[in-house]
Amino acid sequence: MxxxxxxxxxxxxxxxxxxxxxxxxxxxxxxxxxxxxxxxxxxxxxxxxxxxxxxxxxxxxxxxxxxxxxxxxxxxxxxxxxxxxxxxxxxxxxxxxxxxxxxxxxxxxxxxxxxxxxxxxxxxxxxxxxxxxxxxxxxxxxxxxxxxxxxxxxxxxxxxxxxxxxxxTLPKREFMAGMAEVIKYGLIKNKSFFNFIDKNYLKIIKQDYDSLIKTIFTCASIKSQVVQEDELEGGVRAILNFGHTFGHAIEASKNYKGILHGEAISIGMNIASAISADQGYLTHDEYCNIEDMLLNMSMPTMIPKKITVASIAKHLGHDKKKIAGKNRFILLDKIGSAFISDKLNNKYLKDISKNFIS
Ligand SMILES: NC(=O)c1ccc[n+]([C@@H]2O[C@H](COP(=O)([O-])OP(=O)(O)OC[C@H]3O[C@@H](n4cnc5c(N)ncnc54)[C@H](O)[C@@H]3O)[C@@H](O)[C@H]2O)c1
Ligand SMILES: [Zn+2]
Missing domain, CATH: 3.40.50.1970 (Rossmann fold)
Structure with missing residues (x-):
């Protein structure tokens, strides 16, 4: 225990x-x-x-x-x-x-x-x-x-x-949706945990005792630490929203039907990682490492068919996390470290999302 x-x-x-x-x-x-x-x-x-x-x-x-x-x-x-x-x-x-x-x-x-x-x-x-x-x-x-x-x-x-x-007893699809948030913790806060998932994801998915306990304990510790630092999300707690700007836009575009939150977040993390690389923070290799991990685990990385760039752009505009009209977009400066950027405008986000339409 x-x-x-x-x-x-x-x-x-x-x-x-x-x-x-x-x-x-x-x-x-x-x-x-x-x-x-x-x-x-x-x-x-x-x-x-x-x-x-x-x-x-x-x-x-x-x-x-x-x-x-x-x-x-x-x-x-x-x-x-x-x-x-x-x-x-x-x-x-x-x-x-x-x-x-x-x-x-x-x-x-x-x-x-x-x-x-x-x-x-x-x-x-x-x-x-x-x-x-x-x-x-x-x-x-x-x-x-x-x-x-x-x-x-x-x-x-x-x-x-x-x-x-x-x-x-949790359906596999629900378990994998939870895995998206698990990967998120590695990406935003703990590179060695990211590497652990990379090596052990088959064991985690099979619910091997040690791997699963370690996974849940590490995630719960990271979330607790972030919440302790900033309970009301005035600052650092926002990094927990990594992948969520596009994730929420995708969920809203599908009217919250036919896609699980974690599935949308998996796509959102792929896009946010690509943006982190495009902005010169992540190396190309680091981005490929992230995308490969998602693909190896059969997690979605592309915006589902029938969702248009216009719909994504519309919902990006409604993001609840906006402050004084500015986007707060979470980027990675490397695997295991995230920061909040208010430099990315909606036009840039809209343009980049075109690359991720299926
Ligand atoms: N408060 C927060 O900080 C926070 C953070 C993330 C998400 N959320 C919210 O969480 C919700 C999503 O939660 P979720 O993904 O757990 O979905 P959920 O609660 O709908 O559960 C998913 C499905 O699995 C079933 N289920 C649950 N446990 C089971 C088990 N052990 N065995 C078999 N079936 C089981 C449920 O009945 C349901 O059908 C969203 O409403 C989201 O807004 C809140
Ligand atoms: Zn989430």
Missing amino acids: KKINLKVNDIKVPIIIGREIFKTINIAEYVSKNDVVIVTNSTIAKLYLMQTRRLFREFNVSTLVLPDGEKHKNIQTIQKIYDFLIKSKLDRSVTIVALGGGVIGDMVAFAADTFMRGVDLIHIPTTLLAQVDSSIGGKCGINHPLGKNLIGSFKHPRAVIMDTAILQ
Whole structure:
């Protein structure tokens, strides 16, 4: 069992990583109240709700099962969570457990932050993406019909419990989407981790015990370190958005259908790496190394058919990360080191995207 202690302001968040840790962890260390509500979705409930209930057996446990899917990450589902909590006559002394991927994690954390002005939360992330990314750092929220993740807040949990055994049932495509974020951490912060992935990706994908634990621990450590330095994304936290400017534009161009977030990020990282080389930061060899790694892992590198440059350009213009009308684009100055540039205008980004249309 490995542990990371994330500290933000006065809040301490233990992140526990291990295999089959449900059997050994003393969950009472992280729950001070008697009432526990486990919130999950219908897919995960079939697989892991029983064992999660067992984990909390010494508490007064109730469960809420929501429909599965990003399309339910909205205010109506938040309303369902509030309805359940209020009808169950629960008050501030409840601990809410988010058992699921990023969709459940984001919604449940937002509900926990706002119900009775904030109640305790525990994350049990069940996707690779949620373990390496969304369960760490406090960002949470829901989509609005006019855009993704437009409503939200920051809510840190009492603990994050990551059990790698849970990933065995994750569909391969979802696992590979999480791998895009894994590669991102190597690219922006840790060259030797990038090299480790390059050498060991087959083992990681097969979920070899040591390789997977090392991968999740390294990613969670990097994310924790970046969040500790800049919780509210005033500065360095923005490097976590490497590959996301084009990634988000691709997702939006496809109306968030038929492409997973990690798949769009894989393409976005390829384009951002090419731009880093075009701007004279990355060497040609470094860029080829990155592209080869993505291709070897059968990750997408080109903008999908039917998406036009005009559509990409339109959505680049809507990027939420803009400050005072200027783009903040994340570049690599070498593998393992990223920085924020405000020098790239939309015309340049639009022109370069032409090279990546399938
Ligand atoms: N808060 C943050 O910092 C942050 C960061 C990145 C992404 N996100 C958000 O995360 C969401 C995406 O999360 P995701 O990729 O985890 O998707 P997801 O939560 O939709 O999960 C993907 C699919 O896998 C299923 N699933 C989950 N765990 C499983 C398991 N162990 N076995 C079998 N099936 C399982 C789910 O039911 C779902 O169908 C997006 O809404 C995104 O905005 C948030
Ligand atoms: Zn992402």
